[in-house]
């Protein structure tokens with residue numbers, strides 16, 4: 212039997228002592244206030260066991276990790292219709308890159324880069340009666356946790372500085388790939404990204420992707436095939452221009468956020484989340500990636 216607790220403890224202690232920790236994101240001013248020395252790890256096994264080390268229960272800004280949760284809700288509504296508006300290819304470019312979007316006539320490369328996530332946000336704004344409230348309720352439902360909240364300061368902070376996302380949304384609109392008003396889609400998207408969740412909550416929320424579409428309560432939210440597709444998109448696109456590196460080092464589908472979180476999973480086996488706010492030059496958590504590399508190497512558990 213693998214000693215998951217022992218492995219998490221030793222990874223935590225090893226990486227706490229690491230000197231190079233990366234740089235905390237500052238382009239969303241509210242995020243720059245976090246301590247680079249924070250490290251949390253939480254592993255949820257599909258059999259119900261869970262293990263943690265460090266700051267695993269402190270909520271933080273999940274940012275782009277929310278794109279996977281939004282995608283799952285949009286897929287539940289529209290299934291394959293989504294792929295008429297957004298592709299499933301890795302972009303090989305940073306998360307906020309715009310030039311491919313123009314070259315490819317307003318069809319984003321995938322739903323995890325910002326432009327693709329804005330198309331997904333547009334789909335949700337079209338379907339949900341009260342988009343922000345209904346999406347929050349969905350996340351609370353799949354996590355089985357009513358305490359999850361938006362951070363309105365973070366959403367406002369991004370709303371006042373998110374010029375690149377405004378540009379992406381207007382470009383999408385100019386190609387007729389945004390049905391709702393730019394302001395409404397961005398308002399929803401900035402709130403979606405401002406969700407605060409701990410490593411423990413994230414691992415529980417992502418349980419459904421490791422469990423063929425059923426959350427921890429046994430409720431079916433998406434089909435097995437849809438879960439398989441979301442995992443494939445996480446593997447190929449979850450780390451933007453570093454997706455190859457993450458597959459190479461860690462070997463799991465996963466998703467990062469500029470708040471310093473990462474969630475990764477092995478279908479039918481476990482979900483693991485890390486939080487370390489220092490980012491590498493590609494906007495992914497430096498220590499989080501190292502922690503996950505150590506975890507899959509030491510447990511011998513990856514998709515490869």
Ligand code: DON
Nearest residue numbers: 274275306404467468469494
């Ligand atoms: O749209 C943005 O720029 C942020 N709300 C999210 C970016 C993000 O988390 C990129 N991931 N590493």
